[in-house]
Amino acid sequence: MNKIKVLKKVNMFCSICGEEHELDLCEELDETIIKKEKVNYICHYYRCNKYKNENTFMTEDMWNESLINSLDSYRIEKDLLTSKEIKKIRNKYKLSQAELAFLMGLGEITITRYETKQIQENSNDSLLKEINNNAIFTLKLLENNKNKFSSKRFEEISENIKNIIDSETISYLKQEEIKAKYVKYDKKSLENGNCILNIEKLSNVLGYITKTMKSVKKVVLMKLLWFIDAYSFKEYGKAITGLVYEHRIYGALPIAYDELLELPSINYEIKISDDEKYEYKIFANKDYKVVGLSKQEKEIINKVINKFKNFKSHEIAEYMHEERAYKETKSDQIITFDLTKDLREF
Ligand SMILES: [Zn+2]
Incomplete structure (x- = not known):
């Protein structure tokens, strides 16, 4: 009943x-x-x-x-876009139902049907998801179907899409780059600390660190990530972010370190220092809401932040150089998480 x-x-x-x-x-x-x-x-x-x-x-x-x-x-x-989600994509690009259909090279009433009474074909579902995520792709579609639009509408829509490329697409593409660089690490192993990279989790960890620390230098941030994962692995047998770290001059450096600076939870500024080096200062994106971290994960992050919050870049690098995980690996080699069992107590 x-x-x-x-x-x-x-x-x-x-x-x-x-x-x-x-x-x-x-x-x-x-x-x-x-x-x-x-x-x-x-x-x-x-x-x-x-x-x-x-x-x-x-x-x-x-x-x-x-x-x-x-x-x-x-x-x-079936993991297909709902009618509301299709409408949301359309509204984001400020398109009418017919315009979105034309942009996709479909008949005029196709989107109207999807929003009211018909389930979209899988191929069009994939196309709509790509349109949503990748405005560069959307702009290309618009150009391919230019003849379906008046020149005035074409210019207006083109302008809207360019604004979205500016605000969202770069971050999306960087995330795709991170995924590509981690495609080999799609199973739990000692390389990723028994944790498959979860970009959303990583974004939230970065958001949490920068909200707690106000601003942080790039070298320090990369080391904090390693200590957080290393400590979590040592205590609980599992890292938090799933990043894979390599042995570099300043200590452990995660694969795709540059791309991860583009994640939506953080912003950064670049300055050229007196000795002509680029200095990255990273801070929280105020509009990003940090979610999905467990109490235990927050405790680990807080512990690492408390230990290192006053360390300068070279100090945290020197500290890392004394870790067994660093001493027992060679330049560019992956620092496997079994080496964290002798991590010094904070
Ligand atoms: Zn009645």
């Missing part, structure tokens, strides 16, 4: 008995079959209490909403 919830009583025309009176506005988790799959979805309807059976009816809006809810339940199961 499905659970029916009465949301409220409303006075209105009843389609069951043909007069105006008080009706129950009900909500129910219903079940249907879509493409041979059973899905649950929320629907709303009115109930006339003058009758025991056949006493409910839906308005047209309720029908449409139920249909969208059931399609979206299926989409969530």
